[in-house]
Amino acid sequence: MRETLVEPDEFLKLELVDLADVSVDPVWSHALPATGVRRYRALAICEVQHEVVVVTCNHRLDVVRNFVESRIRQPYRLVRAEENAFRDLLSHVFPPPALTAKADAHSETCETVEVCDELMRAACLRGASDIHLVPEKSVLRTRFRVDGILEDYRSCSIELLNGLASRIKVLAGMNIAEKREPQDGRFNYVDPVNQKPLDVRVATIPTRFGERVTLRLLSPLHGTASFENLGMAPEQLELFTRAIKSSNGLILLTGPTGCGKSTTLYTAIQEVLRTRGGNVITVEDPVEFEIPGTSQVEVDSSDKISFSRALRSILRHDPDVIMLGEIRDAETAEFALKASLTGHLVFSTLHTNTASGVITRLIDMGVEPFLIAATLRLAVAQRLVRKLCPKCRTPARLGTAMAASLGDPELAGREAFEASGCLYCAGKKFTGRIALFEMLPGDSKVAELISSGASETEILEHMERSDHSLLLHDGIAKMLSGTTTAEQVLNAVAMW
Numbered sequence: 001m002r003e004t005l006v007e008p009d010e011f012l013k014l015e016l017v018d019l020a021d022v023s024v025d026p027v028w029s030h031a032l033p034a035t036g037v038r039r040y041r042a043l044a045i046c047e048v049q050h051e052v053v054v055v056t057c058n059h060r061l062d063v064v065r066n067f068v069e070s071r072i073r074q075p076y077r078l079v080r081a082e083e084n085a086f087r088d089l090l091s092h093v094f095p096p097p098a099l100t101a102k103a104d105a106h107s108e109t110c111e112t113v114e115v116c117d118e119l120m121r122a123a124c125l126r127g128a129s130d131i132h133l134v135p136e137k138s139v140l141r142t143r144f145r146v147d148g149i150l151e152d153y154r155s156c157s158i159e160l161l162n163g164l165a166s167r168i169k170v171l172a173g174m175n176i177a178e179k180r181e182p183q184d185g186r187f188n189y190v191d192p193v194n195q196k197p198l199d200v201r202v203a204t205i206p207t208r209f210g211e212r213v214t215l216r217l218l219s220p221l222h223g224t225a226s227f228e229n230l231g232m233a234p235e236q237l238e239l240f241t242r243a244i245k246s247s248n249g250l251i252l253l254t255g256p257t258g259c260g261k262s263t264t265l266y267t268a269i270q271e272v273l274r275t276r277g278g279n280v281i282t283v284e285d286p287v288e289f290e291i292p293g294t295s296q297v298e299v300d301s302s303d304k305i306s307f308s309r310a311l312r313s314i315l316r317h318d319p320d321v322i323m324l325g326e327i328r329d330a331e332t333a334e335f336a337l338k339a340s341l342t343g344h345l346v347f348s349t350l351h352t353n354t355a356s357g358v359i360t361r362l363i364d365m366g367v368e369p370f371l372i373a374a375t376l377r378l379a380v381a382q383r384l385v386r387k388l389c390p391k392c393r394t395p396a397r398l399g400t401a402m403a404a405s406l407g408d409p410e411l412a413g414r415e416a417f418e419a420s421g422c423l424y425c426a427g428k429k430f431t432g433r434i435a436l437f438e439m440l441p442g443d444s445k446v447a448e449l450i451s452s453g454a455s456e457t458e459i460l461e462h463m464e465r466s467d468h469s470l471l472l473h474d475g476i477a478k479m480l481s482g483t484t485t486a487e488q489v490l491n492a493v494a495m496w
Helices: 034-040 061-069 083-093 110-126 158-172 234-244 261-275 307-317 330-341 357-364 369-375 400-405 444-451 456-465 471-480 486-493
Strands: 042-048 051-056 076-080 130-135 139-146 149-157 183-190 197-207 210-218 249-254 280-284 295-298 321-324 345-350 376-388 394-397 415-418 430-441
Touching: 034 042, 034 061, 034 083, 042 061, 042 076, 042 083, 051 061, 051 083, 061 076, 083 110, 110 130, 110 139, 110 149, 110 158, 110 210, 130 158, 139 158, 149 158, 158 183, 158 197, 158 210, 234 249, 234 261, 234 376, 234 430, 249 261, 249 330, 249 357, 261 280, 261 321, 261 345, 261 376, 280 307, 295 307, 307 330, 321 330, 330 345, 330 369, 345 357, 357 369, 357 376, 357 456, 369 376, 369 444, 376 444, 376 471, 376 486, 400 486, 415 471, 430 456, 430 471, 430 486, 444 456, 471 486
Parallel strands: 051 076, 249 345, 249 376, 280 295, 280 321, 321 345
Antiparallel strands: 042 051, 130 139, 130 210, 139 149, 183 197, 197 210, 376 430, 394 415
8 A cells, every 4th residue: 555645744834925925035036046946946035034034845854954054144944835836936036048038249248148137037026117237446236226215136247347238238229339428228028027028218328437227127007007006095086087087277297206207197198098088199208108099209319309399299180188298398388288278188297396386386487377277177296105015014103203203293102004024025024105195176266376376385275274185194194004104204205
């Protein structure tokens, strides 16, 4: 009679993790050699509270420990996973050689191509939005921007810089011989983690120690854009959807660079197309996301299609909705006002700190207050904050000092949440970002205030009396719900 194989008790006592939910830190996933990882079926995935987490599906834990301890010289913890899930994860971290791109230029070596592919895979694995290649005197630093924060990946030999820069330039259709002036380019790449296409924007600039290269990884917005994902509260969503249903007028988004204005704009445009259709034309510099069903005009750096030339021509194409990437000068402001007065709904962005600051900025550009009052449908200010990992956040009471910093002493003693760190967030404590919003609807009372020359402070006081949520208020609500932390809210609203 054949004996049934009994799994060792020690292996079964390990924590079982669902690798579909685990976040992998590429800094650690490459700490163990690929050949050994496949042979011993053990992979380092992250560091949590000064302890490296190693996942395995190998029942021979003595062999696993010998392998791990030969490479990792700090405390570690073993967890177990299903064998099929482990194999799937390995295919993302160490794809088969057949998936690796081949060198296609004389200046490229196999090592250059392998390092370039490793950087792209690691960035996708970490969910990075940007890759930075920063040359220094003796090393080439590689860094990823994840959820708005720059993280060091690893340092390479400075000797790799020229080859890497040339490889990326070839992919992006740039001039590999030109190293003394800035260049821009782009290429397409398939994310090996989820098999989604990425639009990679490349920029180079000469520095003292060589060319600095920055890659921005843009994933398609189609299918993922929704107001629920943006994080609008129900009353904010009602204001926003009411505004975008207007037949004409101005909808302006404001905030600093990198606060998510473009994502909100593109989401609004997709909602307009879904609910009412029509002829939608955009003028952008550059086009960040492709929106099916629209005509997107990209401003040309050679000035064949300048911003002003595109604006002068756009009204001849019978648009119902117009989106301008940014109102940057008096000419653009004049066009936006003219278009909104002649029956078009115009979306755009401005660089101000608050929703009420939109009015001051437009007046500074030379727009008459009565025109702003007649055309403004909604002004939206926004910021991005990091979202707490829901798996490891821990409840905590707000202290008196923090409550005072948030402008409401009565918050002292209320329950909020703190960051902790676990293998589901790769020990980073946060997963993703969410927007804080402040909305100023262009209703009759606001129009009256604008026409009468009310100051920004007076308009802000009106917003508070009317219970329109300010950035700080929205941040406090998201803090109390456990979405983010008090520190994140303070950092986001400190600039105003």
